[in-house]
Amino acid sequence: MRLFVAIPLPEDVRVGLAMLAGGVPGAGWVPADNLHLTLRFLGEVDGRQFEEVCLGLGRVGGDAFPLELSGVGHFGDRRQARVLWAGVRPSEALARLRGRVERNLEDCGLPREERRFHPHVTLARLRGAPVERVGRFFIEHSRYASRRFLVDGFTLFSSHPGHGQSIYRPEAEYPLELPQDAGVAGAAAGWA
Ligand code: 3AM
Numbered sequence: 187m188r189l190f191v192a193i194p195l196p197e198d199v200r201v202g203l204a205m206l207a208g209g210v211p212g213a214g215w216v217p218a219d220n221l222h223l224t225l226r227f228l229g230e231v232d233g234r235q236f237e238e239v240c241l242g243l244g245r246v247g248g249d250a251f252p253l254e255l256s257g258v259g260h261f262g263d264r265r266q267a268r269v270l271w272a273g274v275r276p277s278e279a280l281a282r283l284r285g286r287v288e289r290n291l292e293d294c295g296l297p298r299e300e301r302r303f304h305p306h307v308t309l310a311r312l313r314g315a316p317v318e319r320v321g322r323f324f325i326e327h328s329r330y331a332s333r334r335f336l337v338d339g340f341t342l343f344s345s346h347p348g349h350g351q352s353i354y355r356p357e358a359e360y361p362l363e364l365p366q367d368a369g370v371a372g373a374a375a376g377w378a
Pocket of ligand 1: 306307308345
């Protein structure tokens with residue numbers, strides 16, 4: 187089983203992200219339904235480890251928190267970008283959640299993730315995209331920002347090969363705790 191842990195995004199945020207698609211030949215755009223923020227890629231996990239991972243993630247806990255997406259960027263060489271992504275406004279709460287996920291997965295026996303966490307939402311994977319069109323994408327969307335939304339849980343997904351696009355299936359969902367007065371606090375913080 188190929189697994190990853192991710193924060194699902196509200197539908198309107200995904201629709202907004204999907205509207206960034208286009209204008210870059212050679213780009214494989216991620217369909218709106220598949221857009222997510224990966225917290226940790228686990229790779230292949232067998233049945234016994236799967237049970238442990240599920241239990242370990244159940245111990246992560248913590249409070250819900252607001253988050254905003256902001257800006258666009260790329261992975262890979264500037265002249266040969268591999269991935270286009272939307273960025274995430276820096277968030278201590280997100281970094282703490284990622285840390286708790288990491289520690290709990292280590293406790294399940296998974297090897298420590300050595301790569302630095304770079305929060306992002308993958309928008310497209312590129313193959314031979316003309317550098318000037320990629321540059322234009324950055325100029326056109328540099329001001330992209332989502333609304334502030336509430337991260338009220340994370341999900342363990344399995345990834346399956348599909349026709350062109352991977353199919354992501356939620357295996358388990360892990361809610362984060364809402365503050366007692368979430369309705370009032372959420373409205374005040376502009377979450378809703
Ligand atoms: O959310 P993103 O798109 O950044 O790139 C894959 C995707 O991340 C990543 O796991 C997420 C769900 O597929 N991924 C796939 N294979 C990977 C690998 N071998 C990987 N991340 C690290 N190493």
